[in-house]
Amino acid sequence: MPTITYHHLDGSVDEIDVVPGTSVMRGAVAGGIAGIVGECGGQAICATCHVYVRPEYLAALPPLSEDEEEMLEETAAPRDPERSRLGCQLKTGPRLEKIVVDVPAEQ
Structure with a gap:
């Protein structure tokens, strides 16, 4: 799991x-994790699920889509060019059995 x-x-x-x-994002919302809102429900159109992915997990992530790239320009907390991602675009599975993220100060 x-x-x-x-x-x-x-x-x-x-x-x-x-x-x-x-x-x-879905894990955070379902689990009542503070600091991740997910207002758009996972459509990559709000940036309220912005997270900083720990460096050791970056290689397992899918590439940024144009939509995600655009939304990351609108984050409330500063964007980290290497680690910032939208949590709604990071799905667990065979390539991503574990992921560790830092939650920003604001969404």
Whole structure:
């Protein structure tokens, strides 16, 4: 079962197990994880699921789509050119059995 770990600025950590195919955003919303809103429901049109992916997981991620790239220009928290991604676009599965992200200060 895939695992998603969310690190918060206050030092707290939430780790949840999810079914394969669950996105980082859906896992957070379903699990009541603070700091990830997901207003658009996963359509990559709001940037309220912005996360910073830990470097060791970047190689397993799909490439940025044009829509995701555009939305990342609109994030409330500063964009990290290497680590910023939309959680709705990061789905767990065979290539991504585990992912660790840092939750931004604001969405």
